[in-house]
Amino acid sequence: MLDFSTMPVFDREIETAPRERIREIQLAKLKEQVAWTYDRVAWYREKLDERGVAPADIRTLEDVRLLPFTDKSVLRETFPYGLFAVPLDEVIELHSSSGTTGKPIVVGYNVHDMDVWSDCIARLAQMAGVVPGDRAQMAFGYGMFTGGFGLHYGLQKLGCMMIPAGSGNTERHLAMIEDYGTTVLIATPSYAMHMCEVGEKLGFDWEASTLRVGLFGGEPCPPKLKQEIESRMHIVCTDNYGLTEVMGPGVSGECLASRDMQHIAEDHFLWEVVDPETGDPVPDGVEGELVLTPLDKQAIPVLRYRTHDLTRVVTEPCACGRTHARMQKVRVRSDDMLIIRGTNVFPSQVEDVLAGIEGVTTHYRIVVETVGGLDSMTVHVELKASAFSDSFEEMSAFTKRIAEKLKAVLLVGVNVKLVEPGGIERCLGKTKHVEDRRAKL
Ligand SMILES: [Zn+2]
Structure with missing residues (x-):
């Protein structure tokens, strides 16, 4: 058992503050931010x-x-x-998210924003057990994408040696x-899984290696x-949540006491959970769409950003000692949803079904096309060597058997194609699980 009382906390005063104090900080910052x-x-x-x-109408947190x-x-x-709130000569860094359609979205940071980020x-690195002096190797790209630089600066701030x-x-x-x-x-x-597989082929000894922690995202x-990954690489891995529109990675992070949840940095972000259809708040602890208002973002402030991510948030104390609310890890991003012959299908559902089947790996690909005027979905499933016959x-x-299990959950018939071990292409960045070949209207 881990002893959380002795584990370091990056900003103990803030991260373990009484909830009343957190709400006071949030309200003061919300007024200023508006x-x-x-x-x-x-x-x-x-x-x-x-x-x-008017800004003066914000008197309580609910007034958001x-x-x-x-x-x-x-x-x-x-x-x-158009949304920048500071002169451009005060902006010290620019990032953008790769838009699949149309223009990308662009965000800027001034010195203060970089500090918050x-x-x-x-904080999230320390939650995972990273300490000053750790040597952190970056396998994200250093491009316009926020991931690489965000982690880079944050780990340096903690006192790690960055290996870019x-x-x-x-x-x-x-x-x-x-x-x-x-x-x-x-x-x-x-990509970590890919490294693991390549390492094993080359005889890399994960157990004897110095690697201790994996920080995942993207x-x-x-x-x-x-x-x-944890068992094959002999490391502890956590993942964090964030999005470029409100900052980048680091909006929330997983602690080792609550592995399915992530602590939201509540002194920097005000969260709401709303009904995705009506935009009205849902009761505490109930799943809905996460809406975020960064509380001290200067260069490009954003009010009540609709993330399209479904989650629920709990405010009960966590065994790690942190008092900041925890959000359930996001499995369903409404943007990822496919509509197959009028039925909503999420790649995460396919993932859940495959996870329960012996003999297949975690690699899969969904191909959607039009056959005879109808949507046709094929799931390419990679076999483990042991299951190959x-x-x-x-x-x-x-x-x-796999097709039947998928149909029972997705409520729509799918074709299944088995692929030999290693046959699903490994992507170096974000894995593309879906290939939609249907003509767009
Ligand atoms: Zn915790």
């Missing part, structure tokens, strides 16, 4: 004026509901600098772990995948 935004961003000023709401929602389309409309990352290896070249990564005595790996879970990390009958019975 005034800051109203004074500096024309888009928000117009929206507040239309509603007849007087403010308009923001969603991704607003960031696109105002591209590139590093703080959030240092960047993405790709798995053999080089393995050599660097050995050469530099790397103790922390920052990667997407799917994509959801199913519990089964995490456990598999020369018998055609055995393999086709196995295929049929």
Whole structure:
């Protein structure tokens, strides 16, 4: 058992503050943030004026509901600098999220924002057991994507040695772990799994290696995948949640006492959980869409950002000693939803079904196409070497069994194609689980 009383906490005073104190901090910051935004961003000023709401009307935390929602389309409309609240010569870094359609969304940070961001990352790293002096090897790319730099600055703030290896070249990564005595790996879970497999093929001794902690992000990390990486690499892995529109990684992070949840940095983010259809608040602890208001973001303030992520939030004390609310890890991102012959299908449902089947790996791919005017979905499932058989009958019975299990959960018939071990392409960045070949209207 871990003794949480002796484990370091990056900002103990804030992270273990009584909930009443957290609410006081949030309210003071919310008032300032709304005034800051109203004074500096024309888009928000117009929206507040239309509603007849002035910054002085924010008297309680619940008054956040007087403010308009923001969603991704607003960031696109105002591209590139329309929502910026500080002169551009005060912006010290720019990031963007890769939009699959249309313009990307762009966010800027001033010195204060970078400080907050590093703080959030240092907290989540310490939650995972990272300590000053750790040697942290980066396997995210250092591009416009927020992941690489966010983790980089935060780990430096904690006092780690950063090894900025960047993405790709798995053999080089393995050599660097050995050469530099790397103790922390920052990667997407799917890339960590790929490293694990390549390492095993090359005879890399994970048990004897210096690596101790994995900090994952960039994509959801199913519990089964995490456990598999932990046992094969002999490390402890946590993952964090964030999104470029409100900061980047570090909005919330997993502690070792509550592995299915993530502590929200509540002194920096006000959360709401709303009914995704109506936008009304749902009762405490009930699942709904997460809405976030950064409380001290200066360069590009965003009010009530609709994340389209479904979660529930609990405020009960955590065994790790931290008092900040915990959100259930996001499994369903409404943006990922596919509509197959009128039925909603989430890749996470496919993942859950496959996780319960012996003999298949965590790698899969969903291909959707139009056949004879109808949607047709095929799930490519990678076999483990141990489950591979020369018998055609055995393999086709196995295929049929998987298809039946999928249909029972998805409520829509799917084709299943078994793929030999290693046959599903490993992506270095975010894993693309879905290939939608249907013509877009
Ligand atoms: Zn905790």
